[in-house]
Amino acid sequence: xxxxxxxxxxxxxxxxxxxxxxxxxxxxxxxxxxxxxxxxxxxxxxxxxxxxxxxxxxxxxxxxxxxxxxxxxxxxxxxxxxxxxxxxxxxxxxxxxxxxxxxxxxxxxxxxxxxxxxxxxxxxxxxxxxxxxxxxxxxxxxxxxxxxxxxxxxxxxxxxxxxxxxxxxxxxxxxxxxxxxxxxxxxxxxxxxxxxxxxxxxxxxxxxxxxxxxxxxxxxxxxxxxxxxxxxxxxxxxxxxxxxxxxxxxxxxxxxxxxxxxxxxxxxxxxxxxxxxxxxxxxxxxxxxxxxxxxxxxxxxxxxxxxxxxxxxxxxxxxxxxxxxxxxxxxxxxxxxxxxxxxxxxxxxxxxxxxxxxxxxxxxxxxxxxxxxxxxxxxxxxxxxxxxxxxxxxxxx
Amino acid sequence: xxxxxxxxxxxxxxxxxxxxxxxxxxxxxxxxxxxxxxxxxxxxxxxxxxxxxxxxxxxxxxxxxxxxxxxxxxxxxxxxxxxxxxxxxxxxxxxxxxxxxxxxxxxxxxxxxxxxxxxxxxxxxxxxxxxxxxxxxxxxxxxxxxxxxxxxxxxxxxxxxxxxxxxxxxxxxxx
Numbered sequence: 001x002x003x004x005x006x007x008x009x010x011x012x013x014x015x016x017x018x019x020x021x022x023x024x025x026x027x028x029x030x031x032x033x034x035x036x037x038x039x040x041x042x043x044x045x046x047x048x049x050x051x052x053x054x055x056x057x058x059x060x061x062x063x064x065x066x067x068x069x070x071x072x073x074x075x076x077x078x079x080x081x082x083x084x085x086x087x088x089x090x091x092x093x094x095x096x097x098x099x100x101x102x103x104x105x106x107x108x109x110x111x112x113x114x115x116x117x118x119x120x121x122x123x124x125x126x127x128x129x130x131x132x133x134x135x136x137x138x139x140x141x142x143x144x145x146x147x148x149x150x151x152x153x154x155x156x157x158x159x160x161x162x163x164x165x166x167x168x169x170x171x172x173x174x175x176x177x178x179x180x181x182x183x184x185x186x187x188x189x190x191x192x193x194x195x196x197x198x199x200x201x202x203x204x205x206x207x208x209x210x211x212x213x214x215x216x217x218x219x220x221x222x223x224x225x226x227x228x229x230x231x232x233x234x235x236x237x238x239x240x241x242x243x244x245x246x247x248x249x250x251x252x253x254x255x256x257x258x259x260x261x262x263x264x265x266x267x268x269x270x271x272x273x274x275x276x277x278x279x280x281x282x283x284x285x286x287x288x289x290x291x292x293x294x295x296x297x298x299x300x301x302x303x304x305x306x307x308x309x310x311x312x313x314x315x316x317x318x319x320x321x322x323x324x325x326x327x328x329x330x331x332x333x334x335x336x337x338x339x340x341x342x343x344x345x346x347x348x349x350x351x352x353x354x355x356x357x358x359x360x361x362x363x364x365x366x367x368x369x370x371x372x373x374x375x376x377x378x379x380x381x382x383x384x385x386x387x388x389x390x391x392x393x394x395x396x397x
Numbered sequence: 398x399x400x401x402x403x404x405x406x407x408x409x410x411x412x413x414x415x416x417x418x419x420x421x422x423x424x425x426x427x428x429x430x431x432x433x434x435x436x437x438x439x440x441x442x443x444x445x446x447x448x449x450x451x452x453x454x455x456x457x458x459x460x461x462x463x464x465x466x467x468x469x470x471x472x473x474x475x476x477x478x479x480x481x482x483x484x485x486x487x488x489x490x491x492x493x494x495x496x497x498x499x500x501x502x503x504x505x506x507x508x509x510x511x512x513x514x515x516x517x518x519x520x521x522x523x524x525x526x527x528x529x530x531x532x533x534x535x536x537x538x539x540x541x542x543x544x545x546x547x548x549x550x551x552x553x554x555x556x557x558x559x560x561x562x563x564x565x566x567x568x569x570x571x572x
Contacts, residue, residue, distance in 0.1 A: 059425050380413075
């Protein structure tokens with residue numbers, strides 16, 4: 001925010017004469033508007049990407065009709081949703097029915113305040129950043145339950161109850177993993193966590209304490225996937241069991257708000273994961289951090305987050321939906337013990353003076369091992385592509 | 398504990414296997430056909446819309462008898478002797494004036510049975526398949542043309558007595 005203030009003063013010297021509360025409000029408005037726009041327009045990109053990826057993974061083309069390669073499809077959909085009538089079925093609790101989507105969107109949007117996009121590009125560098133993200137993100141649960149209850153519809157209520165159970169369960173392993181990262185850094189501020197990973201790729205937390213932090217990353221990512229109600233954890237809106245879960249009764253713009261919230265939450269989870277584990281706005285090598293005077297921080301953070309969002313979509317079109325009992329099994333019997341073990345072991349390691357500032361293991365064993373693992377995964381994926389090419393050649397022959 | 402670890406590994410591993418499969422399909426060429434712009438190349442003998450070449454019809458009515466669903470309507474009258482003689486392209490003289498030849502494609506079952514008995518091969522199936530219509534009556538195709546131009550010269554006059562085949566050459570013997 002200070003950077004915006006400086007910029008404004010530099011651009012309009014008259015602003016320096018205004019009372020401080022007014023300049024403060026002005027400089028707060030600029031990033032707020034930017035972030036709201038980013039959130040409102042982001043889903044257009046995500047929905048398009050989702051439909052395209054779904055199409056490609058199922059050997060289809062995805063949207064192709066509206067605009068070149070269907071690029072305008074989601075814009076047309078958004079305009080259609082904006083102009084559609086918002087229907088209030090008989091028997092809904094109107095006040096809660098209207099309040100619920102607003103709460104969900106607010107819950108999805110508020111974490112943007114603390115997500116650092118660059119060294120100084122951050123809405124507010126709260127000293128309880130991680131805690132704030134966790135607390136505010138669960139606001140949307142309240143909205144979901146409210147939506148389910150106010151709809152006066154059994155399927156909506158089922159969906160809401162399921163989403164409440166799911167989000168409350170998966171919050172715990174996610175927070176446990178966050179705790180281990182926080183113990184490593186010794187600060188709750190997201191900016192401090194990013195700074196602790198400075199110095200290139202090997203210092204990112206995914207590659208630290210080799211078997212520990214990669215597992216932590218996977219646990220956090222899985223739990224995050226469940227928290228934003230995405231497949232394979234999309235039982236709250238399971239369209240083959242409940243009609244559409246909590247947003248069965250919503251139409252028009254309110255439905256669009258739920259959609260926006262879901263996709264924004266995807267981005268938030270991915271951004272949090274990349275801040276905590278993938279170095280946030282840090283480049284893989286310090287030399288790539290800036291081109292001349294131009295900071296590339298936001299691009300790195302958004303790029304990493306979008307890569308994770310892509311993996312979410314990839315998973316959605318790969319895995320079938322879990323049953324409710326399987327979902328609870330994964331949360332309580334698999335993720336939670338792992339996360340708890342992680343907290344204990346990482347806590348012990350940070351207490352041990354020899355390991356407090358990174359560890360010989362990290363530098364000489366863990367990092368090459370993680371690199372080898374990544375290389376192996378890449379090899380398998382590239383191999384899949386080569387296999388495909390060979391198969392096509394066989395079929396053609 | 399061992400069981401738990403094995404389950405964990407199996408879950409993780411199978412997710413990776415699934416992801417590998419979808420990743421592979423991400424780069425597969427799509428099998429979608431962008432229909433109005435691209436079309437299937439139909440085999441030449443596809444049985445789609447029926448067509449009747451009116452100029453070649455001799456009005457024998459064999460197709461009408463062959464049709465299992467009675468979708469061909471034919472009305473023919475004897476051609477007056479005062480009219481000039483006309484022929485079909487196959488060389489058959491046309492002795493009947495076909496007044497009505499209608500095919501109701503909404504009844505047609507695309508069995509192709511009408512095309513076999515036709516002595517002049519004037520009724521046949523075309524690969525034309527885009528004949529959707531908003532009204533069922535538009536599927537009743539009228540093939541009788543009042544101002545058709547018939548052949549007034551026999552296109553295949555009776556061949557003159559064939560010339561005597563040449564002496565059997567070795568090549569001729571083989572064939």
